[in-house]
Amino acid sequence: MTGPDIGVLGAGAFGTGLAIALAQTGRRVTLWARDAAQVARMQAERENTARLPGAPFPDSLTVTAELAEAATAPILLLAVPTQQVRRLAEAHAAALAGRWLVACCKGVELDTGLLPTQVLQAVLPGARVAVLTGPSFAIDIARGKPTALTLATAHGGAELQEALATHNLRLYLAEDVIGAQLGGALKNVVAIAAGVVLGAGLGESARAALMTRGFAEIGRLAQARGGQRETLFGLSGFGDLVLTCTSEKSRNFRHGLTLGRGEVPDAAQTIEGVMTAHAIAAQEDADTMPVTCMVSALLKGAVSLDEAKDLLLSRPLRHERG
Structure with missing residues (x-):
């Protein structure tokens, strides 16, 4: 039997969505989940009802609990x-x-401050x-x-781009x-802050200001690193920041919205911006990354x-490009 063209490791909402979109083109896609019971349900229902209900699996999408497949x-x-x-990388090197x-995840490793591709390169040199x-x-x-996305790599990538792009x-x-x-990592932090602002009733103007200053500090950190x-x-x-800070479909925005209202967030949700805020705040100062450090605190x-x-409002006045 011919093997898959593409393997998707991780059957959360985003991994499942990508697997479905790629399989809709006729590509042979295998979606891996660690939980065998979850895999059995997806095989029986031909849908990931737990993470992405309402999105049926195409015929060319298979699911497995065996990563090697x-x-x-x-x-x-x-x-x-x-x-x-x-x-994952160490266990299946x-x-x-x-x-x-x-890497289709957005965040910073808490203990090291490394980005996902840096973690992969540390575990698998030359990958x-x-x-x-x-x-x-x-x-x-x-x-x-x-949908339009960025595919970034230092290894050429034209063939990879062709292999992963679809009509939509x-x-x-x-x-x-x-x-x-x-x-991608820091927009989640700003989205939490944007949700807090709206949840606390501080208004749309405050959210716009927060997004703008948050965008400025993302640029500063990117250049420094x-x-x-x-x-x-x-x-x-910019594209990801706008979407994540303005839609309640965003888990990070919803998390902030809940906090701003004084409610208790859903502990079962993975909120990447939380760990990212803590990881960056541990390495950067509040003058350079005021929004991120304040979100962490x-x-x-x-x-x-x-x-x-x-x-935040009592910080010294400064030039807008500063």
């Missing part, structure tokens, strides 16, 4: 949470070797890595809604892997919402 594909999309990337490894990122919701991708999933190739990942500011004006930066309970607002 999915890893026979030449292209592997890693759609597990950022904090699980290292563990032999199976992942020699494949294209495309061909890329990142797929940008403004997208899983259900839109699965239902064939027009338009991919723009880039070389700035660092900038693309920082845009070897990325390019220009990257942040594209899909992986707020999430830890180190400051109240009123204190966070007053501290």
Whole structure:
């Protein structure tokens, strides 16, 4: 039997959405989930009712609880949470070797401050890595809604771009892997803050100001870490920021909205922006990354919402480009 063209590791909403979209073109796609019971349900229902209900599986999509089955594909999309990337790579290093490894998660590793592709390269030196990122919701991708994403890699990538693009999933190739990942990671932090602002009733004008200043600090950090500011004006930066900060489909925005209303967020949800805020705040100062550091402090309970607002508003006046 011919093996899959593409393997998707991780059957959360985004991994499932990508697997469906790619399989709709007739590509042979294998979707891997760690939980055998979840796999059995998906096989029986031909749908991921737990993570992406209302999106049936195409005939060319198979699901498995055996990672080795999915890893026979030449292209592997890693759609597990950022904090699980290292563990996955270490546990399955032999199976992942020699494949294209495309990180489809957005975040920063808490203990090291490394980005997903940096984690992969640390565990698998010499691996061909890329990142797929940008403004997208899983259900839109699965239902064939027009979506544009950034595919960033330092290893050429034209053939990979061709292999992963579909009629409704338009991919723009880039070389700035660092900038693309920082845009995707930090927009989640700003989205939490934007949700807090609206949940607390501070208004749309406050959200617009927060998004703008948050975007400025994302650019500063990207440039300081070897990325390019220009990257942040594209899909992986500005585009993703706008979507995530303005829609309740965003888990990070909803998380902030709940906090701003004084309610308790759903602990079962993976909120990548939480760990990203803590990871960046541990390495950067509040003058360089005021929004990110304040979000981290707020999430830890180190400051109240009123204190966070007053501290941000009382910062010294400065030039807008500063």
